Amino acid sequence: MNTNEYLQSVLKSQDLPDDSDELKELQSHRKDVEALLRKHFAASSPTIRYGGSRAKGTLIREYYDLDAICYFPHDDTAAGETLEDIYNNVEKALSTTYYVDRKTSALRLKSRDPQSFAKDFHIDVVPGRFTDDKKADAFIYQNAGDKKRLKTNFDVHIEHVNESGVLDAIRLLKLWKVRRGLRVKQFAFELLIIHLLAKKKNSPLSDQLQHVWTELRDRSEAPAVADPANPTGNDLTSLLKAEWASLSTTAGSTLATIQSSGWESVFGKVEEKTSAQKVAVLRSAAAAVTVPTRPWLPEV
Amino acid sequence: MKARAPKIAPEARAKELQNDLGLKYPDFTVCCTGAKIYIRGAFPVLHEGTVLDRYQIEIEWSDSDTEVPLLRETGGRIPWIADRHMSRGGMACLFVPEEWLLRSREEKTVIHYLDGPVRNYFLWQSLYDRGESPPWKDRAHFAPGLLEAYGEMVGMEGESTVRCCLEYLSKEQIKGHWPCPCGSGKRTRDCHLTHMRELQSKIPRYIALSALARLTNPTIK
Numbered sequence: 001m002n003t004n005e006y007l008q009s010v011l012k013s014q015d016l017p018d019d020s021d022e023l024k025e026l027q028s029h030r031k032d033v034e035a036l037l038r039k040h041f042a043a044s045s046p047t048i049r050y051g052g053s054r055a056k057g058t059l060i061r062e063y064y065d066l067d068a069i070c071y072f073p074h075d076d077t078a079a080g081e082t083l084e085d086i087y088n089n090v091e092k093a094l095s096t097t098y099y100v101d102r103k104t105s106a107l108r109l110k111s112r113d114p115q116s117f118a119k120d121f122h123i124d125v126v127p128g129r130f131t132d133d134k135k136a137d138a139f140i141y142q143n144a145g146d147k148k149r150l151k152t153n154f155d156v157h158i159e160h161v162n163e164s165g166v167l168d169a170i171r172l173l174k175l176w177k178v179r180r181g182l183r184v185k186q187f188a189f190e191l192l193i194i195h196l197l198a199k200k201k202n203s204p205l206s207d208q209l210q211h212v213w214t215e216l217r218d219r220s221e222a223p224a225v226a227d228p229a230n231p232t233g234n235d236l237t238s239l240l241k242a243e244w245a246s247l248s249t250t251a252g253s254t255l256a257t258i259q260s261s262g263w264e265s266v267f268g269k270v271e272e273k274t275s276a277q278k279v280a281v282l283r284s285a286a287a288a289v290t291v292p293t294r295p296w297l298p299e300v
Numbered sequence: 301m302k303a304r305a306p307k308i309a310p311e312a313r314a315k316e317l318q319n320d321l322g323l324k325y326p327d328f329t330v331c332c333t334g335a336k337i338y339i340r341g342a343f344p345v346l347h348e349g350t351v352l353d354r355y356q357i358e359i360e361w362s363d364s365d366t367e368v369p370l371l372r373e374t375g376g377r378i379p380w381i382a383d384r385h386m387s388r389g390g391m392a393c394l395f396v397p398e399e400w401l402l403r404s405r406e407e408k409t410v411i412h413y414l415d416g417p418v419r420n421y422f423l424w425q426s427l428y429d430r431g432e433s434p435p436w437k438d439r440a441h442f443a444p445g446l447l448e449a450y451g452e453m454v455g456m457e458g459e460s461t462v463r464c465c466l467e468y469l470s471k472e473q474i475k476g477h478w479p480c481p482c483g484s485g486k487r488t489r490d491c492h493l494t495h496m497r498e499l500q501s502k503i504p505r506y507i508a509l510s511a512l513a514r515l516t517n518p519t520i521k
């Protein structure tokens with residue numbers, strides 16, 4: 001297997017088929033969320049649509065999510081006067097059923113069921129308000145950073161990524177980001193990759209990855225990356241800047257690893273085991289533990 | 301891999317940890333926020349060179365003699381419920397803290413931590429997740445689990461015995477005329493004094509003190 005075949009096999013192992021349990025579960029939660037929001041904000045008739053990594057074509061099994069936008073008409077105030085009010089009111093509505101994690105602009109939904117408390121549902125609800133009647137551009141609230149509001153466009157983002165021509169590279173770099181615990185914002189990271197690979201769309205996948213890592217390693221600071229939804233307004237550099245040092249160091253060590261031990265040391269061996277086989281290996285691994293530490297619990 | 305040199309700057313310590321990890325866990329990223337050191341990435345549950353499962357985690361590392369490293373599962377796979385040994389704040393409870401603290405410096409490296417308690421914890425969770433029975437018994441929750449662990453530590457049983465034993469171990473010296481913790485009614489010199497003195501050489505006073513404090517309030521860090 002050559003490098004590019006290997007990388008393709010890694011990508012394949014990260015697919016989530018349409019009939020997978022994970023996606024079925026996601027669909028069923030999605031229905032519930034939509035019903036809840038429609039009922040709660042009936043007077044405001046929000047636009048609810050779905051995006052996220054599946055729509056963009058960048059889904060990986062190890063870290064997937066569904067974005068559900070919930071945008072209110074530009075002249076609606078029933079859902080909240082300000083963007084912050086909207087964000088808080090949507091949170092309140094969702095909290096009746098879910099454990100809600102407040103992220104910068106999104107509300108991450110987790111289980112409230114005592115049997116599975118805080119288990120992640122992989123759904124981000126993004127509240128916002130359209131800028132006008134055209135229902136294309138919208139403002140969303142930001143609870144961190146200098147600016148309290150961000151202008152965005154749902155379709156433009158999805159299209160920009162979907163038609164970037166570098167989806168494979170984005171998926172593998174996302175896997176790299178997740179495995180290494182890098183905390184750069186996914187949408188800024190995707191736009192950065194597209195920016196860096198603008199002239200490399202036809203290069204082999206391995207060259208694309210090495211190019212991105214080399215750029216990350218060698219640039220002393222984040223390049224200016226425009227947000228296609230608001231090319232002059234949104235400064236993504238600040239999002240990238242905060243994580244640049246660790247991105248850069250990690251990219252450097254990844255390149256060194258490829259040099260010294262080859263590509264398999266970066267993404268690991270691709271294993272395809274049935275779940276019965278997996279359980280059997282887990283059992284024998286557990287049986288081989290000589291000093292089992294016994295888990296405990298200090299509080300409820 | 302060497303044990304921690306005392307009072308090293310967090311940035312320098314983070315670099316050391318990154319180096320130590322590189323040997324076996326190259327995926328992890330170590331970084332500092334103020335004085336705190338975080339280790340982040342996907343933990344591979346390894347067995348004979350293959351990865352059986354992966355968990356996204358964040359470790360707040362500690363070299364301290366009195367504090368254990370803190371582990372969070374950041375992928376949202378494990379619910380925050382008692383049966384899974386996750387606290388309501390999302391903290392994974394790998395062990396009774398003194399079991400880790402009691403190890404020698406040489407056995408408290410980041411690799412020991414990951415290869416031992418962390419791997420054990422996630423093996424346990426991976427089997428649980430697949431509807432399998434747990435590979436080994438977990439500790440009872442709260443104070444009963446502590447008593448169980450401290451009982452093993454001091455080689456005696458029963459709440460008052462274990463408590464008394466820990467109290468003696470927290471003192472500078474164990475006197476021969478004190479009543480024996482075992483409840484025999486004899487003085488220690490006529491009963492368990494030799495055993496207690498042996499324990500004293502293995503269990504430092506600060507461990508006995510932290511164990512006693514935890515029995516009163518299991519949630520202290």
Ligand SMILES: [Zn+2]
Binds near residue numbers: 480481483484491492
């Ligand atoms: Zn005795």
